[in-house]
Amino acid sequence: MSKPGSLSLAAYRVLSWGMRNTVGQRIDLPRPEGELLWIQVATPGHLRAVSDFCQRLLQVRSELSFVLTGPPDADLDSWPGCDFHLTNLPQDQSGAVRGFLEHWHPTMGLWVGGDLKPNILIRASDQDIPLILFDAEFSVSLPRSARWLPDITRATFDCFQEIMTASPETARHIRRLGVQSSKVHEAPPLRISPNPRPWPEDELIETNHTLAGRPVWLAAWVQDKEFISVLTAHRQVLRMLHRLVLVLHVADETEAGPLKRRLETMDLRCVNWDDGDEIEDSTQVILTADPENLGLWYRVSAVTFMASSLERGAGGRDPSESIALGSAIIHGPFVHRHDALYSQLQRAGAAKQVKTATELGDALIELLAPDLAAGMALAGWKMITEGAPQADTLIDMVQDILDQRSAERAGT
Structure with a gap:
């Protein structure tokens, strides 16, 4: 996987130490046993679709747990749906990012939307945490002092195994960075796809x-x-x-x-x-x-x-x-x-x-x-029901990655 030059990455991490971490973390919540899917939701508008997706996923992988992060203005605690472990995404500051990943140690990650954070994504990739980007936007959040650094944007997108976007223009932008073309796909956005429980x-x-x-x-x-x-x-x-x-x-x-x-x-x-x-x-x-x-x-x-x-x-x-x-x-x-x-x-x-x-x-x-x-x-x-095919496609991707991780652990 392509990574930025060590000098660029080191410089970015040094610069990010100066970012004030104003978002509180729920480190009082214990990490659940077993497989844990970390889902980052970029905007509150994605929350309901993500909730429906998780409920569908639980029907085929009932022991899976979720940690849901979102933007600071998202009222995560009032959101109905799955039994999420709710916390806020840390500022993209090295110490906060390291603490988040060490505490939750997700089996894999799913990022929905834009506002990508280089520190947490590159560090997760370094720890061999598989990542999928859905509803991708060409939006990487960099502090002004770090925007001159070469290759950070490309390295951020390169952290993902699969990248899906509803925008052909966004797909072209990502490919032009030098990201492997075969993992960039055009796909409809994740939509509401309720799956009501059966009634006797x-x-x-x-x-x-x-x-x-x-x-x-x-x-x-x-x-x-x-x-x-x-x-x-x-x-x-x-x-x-x-x-x-x-x-x-x-x-x-x-x-x-x-x-x-x-x-x-x-x-x-x-x-x-x-x-x-x-x-x-x-x-x-x-x-x-x-x-x-x-x-x-x-x-x-x-x-x-x-x-x-x-x-x-x-x-x-x-x-x-x-x-x-x-x-x-x-x-x-x-x-x-x-x-x-x-x-x-x-x-x-x-x-x-x-x-x-x-x-x-x-x-x-x-x-x-x-x-x-x-x-x-x-x-x-x-x-x-328009959203069901998109949710099912994403479920298949998540299932394949989790199955592969499970097989790897069984073989070690």
């Missing part, structure tokens, strides 16, 4: 049989401020679809009991699914607070209203699992936590935004027509 077939069949072809809609992650709007919309639609059933999933489980009593005073016949209540032919609202149950109700419901979005504050919920399971999506205007995904869905004709209870009721009447809901659900499913 017998329970799904029994639930559908119990509902006996009645129209069903789901309001998921409903905040207390949204209860009146959801129930008002349900009453509006009941005037036209008398057998309509609302599955009402509350965001705060402590609200389930008081809400059931409230529904009874409103003459809405309600059962609490979490308490084992039986659904009857007269049931109008099925109440649940357990997020695990959403896997069932996304499958049963033709339309899902992704709540936590009709009033300011919560910022919306991720709709990707619902889409992957075939439900058409309605949402409110306040979805800033997942704004990019909702924008994509609207462009694809797979989601509908509403602002009031009346608009929610009107949208339900429109979408509970089977053909329209099915068309929206199909558009969403096509969009959300």
Whole structure:
């Protein structure tokens, strides 16, 4: 593997000692036993796609552990998904880099995006840690004092066994550095690719049989401020679809009991699914607070209203699992936590935004027509599954490298 001249590398490492390491490290976390994949995420926008990728990878390599690093402004601790060991990438300063690698000693590394750090990548390569670069950008982070050094950029890209970029221009730039052409590939970016866990077939069949072809809609992650709007919309639609059933999933489980009593005073016949209540032919609202149950109700419901979005504050919920399971999506205007995904869905004709209870009721009447809901659900499913081939390609690469490392250790 090509490396910069010893003088250039030595000079760069000396210069990097002057960088102030302002990013705290979670050295209190022990390194897990066994294989450990280190994933560096360059921007917060990559986090969800990486989470989906890791969940897919765990299905074929269940004992694998992950340490996830990201930019200083990424709120890693609030990110749902895999059981990551979360820390921040150190500044590209020799002592901090050495401490990070000595503590975690990753089996291999996956860098997603740009802002490459020469010190940590070259030192990892020196320690024979295999590295893959995905969604590559022509972006190497050098302090101003080190930009005159020859070959550092080339050496940084040369640390990777495989380099994948969605940009033909980036691929050309990397090859022109002198990086081996055969390891630079053009590939689509890593995208969201949810892979929901299976649901017991017998329970799904029994639930559908119990509902006996009645129209069903789901309001998921409903905040207390949204209860009146959801129930008002349900009453509006009941005037036209008398057998309509609302599955009402509350965001705060402590609200389930008081809400059931409230529904009874409103003459809405309600059962609490979490308490084992039986659904009857007269049931109008099925109440649940357990997020695990959403896997069932996304499958049963033709339309899902992704709540936590009709009033300011919560910022919306991720709709990707619902889409992957075939439900058409309605949402409110306040979805800033997942704004990019909702924008994509609207462009694809797979989601509908509403602002009031009346608009929610009107949208339900429109979408509970089977053909329209099915068309929206199909558009969403096509969009959300676009990322599966890219994730599978990356999984194959990671599997091959980990298998090779395992064979090497067994042979020593």
